[in-house]
Amino acid sequence: MHLSAVALALVLAGSKVSAHTTMFSVQVDGADQGDGRNVYIRSPPNNNPVKDLASPDLAYNVNGGTAVSSFVKATAGATLTFEWFHNTRGDDIIDANHKGPIITYIAPFITGNGAAPIWTKIAEDGFDGATKLWAIDKLRSNGGKVSFVLPASIAPGQYLVRQELIALHEADAIFTANPARGAQFYPSCVQVEVAGSGSVVPGENFNFNTGYTYADPGIAFNIYAAFTSYAIPGPKVFDGAAAPAVSSRAVVGLTTPPAVLTTLSTVTRTAEFSLATGPGPVVAHTTRTARPTLHIRAAK
Template identity: 50%
Template sequence: MLISFAAAVVALAHHASAHATVFHVSVNGKDQGDGVDKYIRSPGNNEPITDLADPALVCNVKGGTEVGSSVKAAAGDKLTFHWWHYNPDDPNDFPLDDSHKGAVLTWIANYTSSDPTGPIWSKLAEEGFEGGKWATMKLIEKKGAVEFSLPKALAKGKYLIRQEIIALHKADGPGGDPATDRGAEFYPSCAQFEISGDGGKVPDQDFDFNKDYKYDDKGLFFNLYIPFDKYTPPGPRPWKG
């Protein structure tokens, strides 16, 4: 009995300390299977990134390391990233703690085998606060699924697609000072894609997360505990081709 109780305590601690990460991707509703370290540059852990100067802000810890395969999709396809808390095979798992209210953003960059830092990113999709609901609440209601469509004009080629959760439960104070324990939390995940199609447009927003995200950005320094009229996610508006 003591062994069972101890195991339960360890499991509970693991569950409580874990955060959301992407395990699978679907193309037009077809699950591409377990992508961890296969087509997803999976992080060594799924703890949040809070330092805007940290290269891990892009694809999370270890997430800049190239993996062996890519998801095949076509311009115009509907893609779904599937988030779980820590174990997609656990029927009691949940994608994200509901205290982590905030935005879900999706980005794209031309493929690079090296750590994908620098001004190479363009935004594909964004969800913030609409109809009285945060994007993270919609993610939870959809059991971790976040859908978006590739622009039909997207040129064929190899790309990295990055989706991030921006949790704002501590964003009522600006980040950058560990002593305050305040600031937005970032949960990024990057997947490798090979895109086909007849489009000819290459995304060109040239966004650099380590330089273009700012601690005082209204989308990152935001108090969700007081009344507000609207919320605008950080970065440019989505690239449509």
């Protein structure tokens, strides 16, 4: 799409007229937790997307590295509903030309910006070949609300739940080749305090800055060409099970803990880390070779 003079003027007039989106609130098993912006949501200053896959903002948006004061309280196994909006709650949510998936990740709570291998995918919705509807289409028709289940097996504690919309309307171009275009990421991060009797700390250890690439078929995607399916980026959805036991430790000489461990406030003191040489998180749509997996486990 070329920017006409009128469109350019509108863009320059500011985000008020842009067609973007941001998160308003959370429901826990249908109970509205109220306006969460800068309360339990690490809200960005505006509803603009992130497009640079090298940016730490890819984890949970501009300002996401600043913790907020509250946590949504939920029991493992609860249904969480995240509500998005465009400019005003309940409006058009996001422009109708924004097509793409909605993906939800979880990580142990940290106060930093989340640009680290700490994430596990817990829900995803892409393109339905039967109905021809994208997850974002369904979000719009559902008043900006999208629901998912907090895995029943996860251990009590404080977490970050990151949900992102990926808008593909300019994703036929690669951002690094044309910074005016490229896939648009709308990540938002909610602080959640989980109760229950689970014991699993999800351990996919996904890192957005290295796990998402411009070559990813779910990120470089032309919605204007004919297609019948769409490969959602990132690892497989977490199956609820604990990470497999590590059979051989310290196979790779690692004398210094990775930097991420020093930022994981909840696990730093007794973090146990080890390297497995088996395959990393399985990625459905690529043929990645085996790579080390970092297992981070909070010792009680």
